Amino acid sequence: MARVSRREILTAGAAAGGGLLLGWHQDAGPRVLAAAAKATQPVFAPNAFIRIGTDGRVTLIMCQVEMGQGTYTSMPMLLAEELEIGLDQVRLEHAPPDDKLYANPLFGDQETGGSTSVKMFYEPLRRAGATARTMLVAAAAATWKVDPASCRAQKGVVTHSPTGRALPYGALAEKAARLPVPAQVALKDPKDFKLIGTSAKRLDTPAKVNGTAQYGIDVRLPGMKIATVAASPVVGGKVASLDDSKAKAIKGVRQIVRLDDVVAVVADHMWAAKQGLAALDIRWDDGPNATVSIADVVQGLAAATLTPGVVARKEGDAAAAIASAPVKMEAIYQVPFLAHAAMEPINCTVHVQPDRCEVWTGSQVLTRAQATAAKVTGLPLEKVIVHNHYLGGGFGRRLEHDYVTQAVRIAKQVEGPVKVIWTREEDVRHDVYRPYYYDRVSAGVDARGQPTAWMHRLAGPAILARYLPAAFRDGIDPDGLDGAVHLLYDIPAIQVEFVRREEPVLNTGFWRGVGVTHNTFVIESFIDELAAAAQQDPVAYRRALLGKSPRARAVLDLATQAAGWGQPLPAGRGRGVSLLYSGWGSYLAQVAEVEVSKSGEVRVHRIVCAVDCGTVVNPDTVKAQVEGGIVFGISGALWGEVTLEKGRVQQSNFNNVRVLRINETPAIEVHLVRNLEAPGGMGEPSTAVTAPALANAVFAATGKRIRTLPLERNLRLA
Amino acid sequence: MVTLKINGKSHTVDATPEMPLLWVLRDLLGMNGTKFGCGVALCGACTVHLDGIPRRACVMPVSAAVGHAITTIEAIGATPAGKKVQQAWLDLEVVQCGYCQSGQIMAAAALLAKIPAPTDTDIDQAMSGNICRCGTYPRIREAIKHAAQKTSTAKRGA
Numbered sequence: 001m002a003r004v005s006r007r008e009i010l011t012a013g014a015a016a017g018g019g020l021l022l023g024w025h026q027d028a029g030p031r032v033l034a035a036a037a038k039a040t041q042p043v044f045a046p047n048a049f050i051r052i053g054t055d056g057r058v059t060l061i062m063c064q065v066e067m068g069q070g071t072y073t074s075m076p077m078l079l080a081e082e083l084e085i086g087l088d089q090v091r092l093e094h095a096p097p098d099d100k101l102y103a104n105p106l107f108g109d110q111e112t113g114g115s116t117s118v119k120m121f122y123e124p125l126r127r128a129g130a131t132a133r134t135m136l137v138a139a140a141a142a143t144w145k146v147d148p149a150s151c152r153a154q155k156g157v158v159t160h161s162p163t164g165r166a167l168p169y170g171a172l173a174e175k176a177a178r179l180p181v182p183a184q185v186a187l188k189d190p191k192d193f194k195l196i197g198t199s200a201k202r203l204d205t206p207a208k209v210n211g212t213a214q215y216g217i218d219v220r221l222p223g224m225k226i227a228t229v230a231a232s233p234v235v236g237g238k239v240a241s242l243d244d245s246k247a248k249a250i251k252g253v254r255q256i257v258r259l260d261d262v263v264a265v266v267a268d269h270m271w272a273a274k275q276g277l278a279a280l281d282i283r284w285d286d287g288p289n290a291t292v293s294i295a296d297v298v299q300g301l302a303a304a305t306l307t308p309g310v311v312a313r314k315e316g317d318a319a320a321a322i323a324s325a326p327v328k329m330e331a332i333y334q335v336p337f338l339a340h341a342a343m344e345p346i347n348c349t350v351h352v353q354p355d356r357c358e359v360w361t362g363s364q365v366l367t368r369a370q371a372t373a374a375k376v377t378g379l380p381l382e383k384v385i386v387h388n389h390y391l392g393g394g395f396g397r398r399l400e401h402d403y404v405t406q407a408v409r410i411a412k413q414v415e416g417p418v419k420v421i422w423t424r425e426e427d428v429r430h431d432v433y434r435p436y437y438y439d440r441v442s443a444g445v446d447a448r449g450q451p452t453a454w455m456h457r458l459a460g461p462a463i464l465a466r467y468l469p470a471a472f473r474d475g476i477d478p479d480g481l482d483g484a485v486h487l488l489y490d491i492p493a494i495q496v497e498f499v500r501r502e503e504p505v506l507n508t509g510f511w512r513g514v515g516v517t518h519n520t521f522v523i524e525s526f527i528d529e530l531a532a533a534a535q536q537d538p539v540a541y542r543r544a545l546l547g548k549s550p551r552a553r554a555v556l557d558l559a560t561q562a563a564g565w566g567q568p569l570p571a572g573r574g575r576g577v578s579l580l581y582s583g584w585g586s587y588l589a590q591v592a593e594v595e596v597s598k599s600g601e602v603r604v605h606r607i608v609c610a611v612d613c614g615t616v617v618n619p620d621t622v623k624a625q626v627e628g629g630i631v632f633g634i635s636g637a638l639w640g641e642v643t644l645e646k647g648r649v650q651q652s653n654f655n656n657v658r659v660l661r662i663n664e665t666p667a668i669e670v671h672l673v674r675n676l677e678a679p680g681g682m683g684e685p686s687t688a689v690t691a692p693a694l695a696n697a698v699f700a701a702t703g704k705r706i707r708t709l710p711l712e713r714n715l716r717l718a
Numbered sequence: 719m720v721t722l723k724i725n726g727k728s729h730t731v732d733a734t735p736e737m738p739l740l741w742v743l744r745d746l747l748g749m750n751g752t753k754f755g756c757g758v759a760l761c762g763a764c765t766v767h768l769d770g771i772p773r774r775a776c777v778m779p780v781s782a783a784v785g786h787a788i789t790t791i792e793a794i795g796a797t798p799a800g801k802k803v804q805q806a807w808l809d810l811e812v813v814q815c816g817y818c819q820s821g822q823i824m825a826a827a828a829l830l831a832k833i834p835a836p837t838d839t840d841i842d843q844a845m846s847g848n849i850c851r852c853g854t855y856p857r858i859r860e861a862i863k864h865a866a867q868k869t870s871t872a873k874r875g876a
Contacts, residue, residue: 068815068852201811208816209807211751211791215817218750226745251734269745270754271737343755343763343817343851392753392817393851424756620811624857628814631853654760654849663842665855 056170115681344392449534
């Protein structure tokens with residue numbers, strides 16, 4: 001495709017457009033892509049996000065990927081708000097990989113993760129829209145030889161108010177493209193917002209209800225083969241021997257690719273590939289992790305918490321205060337490895353040619369995908385073309401590029417394009433899991449039951465040391481500590497410590513909420529323990545400690561009032577509360593109502609969640625994220641765990657990776673606080689706030705304090 | 719060679735009898751709206767209709783589909799129930815990542831075609847085989863009721 005050069009896109013000027021058009025254009029597909037790539041027309045491209053053609057077509061380039069969280073609506077809303085154009089007037093295009101143009105300001109590279117799209121692009125995208133609008137208005141004013149201040153832009157048309165003269169953006173594009181890009185532009189006053197803050201219809205929904213939305217797994221190319229793989233079942237293992245004679249005899253199987261740690265069956269279709277895989281006789285050399293079990297991991301982490309860690313937050317002398325306190329409370333909390341199990345199994349399509357490599361996939365990290373393909377093929381970066389697609393769920397899994405690396409390694413051995421699809425079993429067993437964390441927490445309590453000191457020492461891997469080394473400073477992993485260092489409760493002495501403990505037996509990474517998922521579970525369970533020990537109401541106890549946090553107190557009040565906190569419940573039921581604040585900048589409070597059966601089954605009846613995430617761009621999307629995050633959180637809290645035996649993951653498919661189904665889903669109520677505070681992240685928090693609310697509700701219902709997740713299995717052991 | 723009737727059209731494909739319908743649709747016919755999720759009928763992403771009955775294409779040998787009317791997400795909008803379901807999904811903004819939604823819509827359309835005004839229990843029974851990891855279940859339930867209301871309103875009006 002005709003690529004827009006960096007220089008052309010950074011400076012105003014005519015540039016060539018192209019790429020995959022998507023959104024509600026239901027005919028968008030590879031053919032449209034080819035046609036669009038050939039079509040070149042002068043466009044007004046004042047920045048990397050907006051192109052306006054002489055035909056008036058407005059194309060918005062989506063640097064943040066769409067995995068369900070609604071970015072392909074919220075990002076256009078930010079651009080369109082300031083560009084003064086309706087959402088019905090725009091087309092969307094996936095951005096190509098380019099860190100210089102599309103880096104997420106928080107990470108420094110092109111990443112969609114960490115609930116940061118709205119938070120980090122709220123101002124840059126509005127500025128991009130305002131810049132384009134300012135130039136279009138200037139072009140119109142110059143045409144009419146009038147003061148730009150006497151012109152206004154609305155719905156893609158600039159009008160000279162005194163005379164009523166009007167020109168559409170398309171007619172102004174060429175002239176605007178010749179103007180200098182202004183260094184400063186005025187952004188709208190929030191009171192003048194037309195789109196931001198309204199529940200806009202998602203632009204990706206129409207294609208997703210009629211089967212035309214293109215995910216990575218839907219790529220079809222001439223001559224394409226389908227491959228499925230068996231990677232070493234133990235991390236660090238290798239193929240010792242391979243007998244592929246039976247697999248090769250299967251109709252449709254074309255080739256067996258043997259690499260040191262993975263075998264791929266390349267076939268005409270997935271059915272042949274799957275049959276071929278089943279027919280392979282692979283002997284593995286399991287390597288150094290051959291005998292590891294989950295108990296070994298837990299033992300290592302437990303031992304690690306006996307040594308002091310790196311101090312990440314310190315106020316007062318918590319150790320001394322606890323030692324001298326009349327009452328000392330102490331507890332150990334544990335959370336397991338978790339798999340993502342996004343509905344679209346991991347897949348990646350690659351075509352390696354002598355002078356270029358093309359990659360088709362769904363990735364949260366396009367430039368990392370490009371870089372790994374370049375490294376594996378030995379090609380220069382600019383010879384690697386990455387086509388992104390809708391992601392059939394991300395949840396942090398597609399922040400990793402292991403599957404791209406693997407697919408390119410396989411594709412190097414294959415003539416023509418090959419689509420590598422992991423079976424669900426492979427997806428579960430070769431995930432990059434939410435780490436197992438082990439936390440030791442203690443508090444000193446005075447005679448009135450009030451905490452005087454708080455110590456929280458957690459052990460786990462430093463994901464960012466691997467993933468974003470620049471963010472790993474002074475031995476502190478900001479992700480693993482997220483939430484723990486943000487403790488809002490007004491306690492005189494606080495110490496939070498991190499003991500780095502890598503467990504190379506499984507690959508670990510980001511899982512919707514990561515560090516906050518476990519820290520919130522620990523903090524909100526333990527504060528509940530303190531309230532119970534003080535024989536005080538858990539809500540009143542928290543509330544009294546939130547004098548310095550009015551926003552937290554407000555969401556706590558909102559959630560508990562809406563949930564009818566304190567009102568009687570039928571026997572066997574209990575309510576639990578939890579509160580969340582972290583680096584996302586959002587405040588959440590949640591009340592869960594559960595029922596525990598005699599056999600220890602936990603039925604969640606109702607969840608009420610109050611949210612203050614500051615400025616809201618698309619309220620319905622925020623609500624959807626809260627609902628969905630709660631469902632994700634319930635699955636994880638009640639049942640989620642990945643365990644190891646002889647180095648092998650013991651789970652494989654939805655029979656033993658139990659996830660919530662519609663008949664088990666509680667009534668969920670979401671209450672949004674509206675204000676003009678800075679936007680906070682909302683993709684993950686509701687997942688993280690859910691586990692402690694459930695655990696506290698289980699305690700209320702049964703009197704049993706469950707300190708190790710998953711809840712149901714550990715409740716039965718309790 | 720196997721001849722199938724899909725969305726009202728006849729297709730002849732070179733498939734062994736035991737090849738699952740899912741891969742015939744996706745890899746031989748290029749009909750990608752039907753999704754692969756688990757491969758063992760645990761998640762419902764591959765749901766299609768066989769004579770109007772929802773079936774899991776990932777475990778259905780293509781031979782079992784011969785002689786039956788197969789309907790996929792690509793054509794469900796041509797049925798009255800399917801059209802209402804798709805519209806309800808749009809009206810209530812059910813979708814997030816969307817990957818499971820072909821299967822959800824196929825299951826919901828089959829439910830409404832059979833039971834025009836389903837109870838919560840009917841919805842549970844018809845939809846509990848379809849997993850959504852984005853957690854759109856509350857909206858799926860509401861959208862089915864929304865679509866059902868339209869059905870009954872239309873009937874009352876008729």
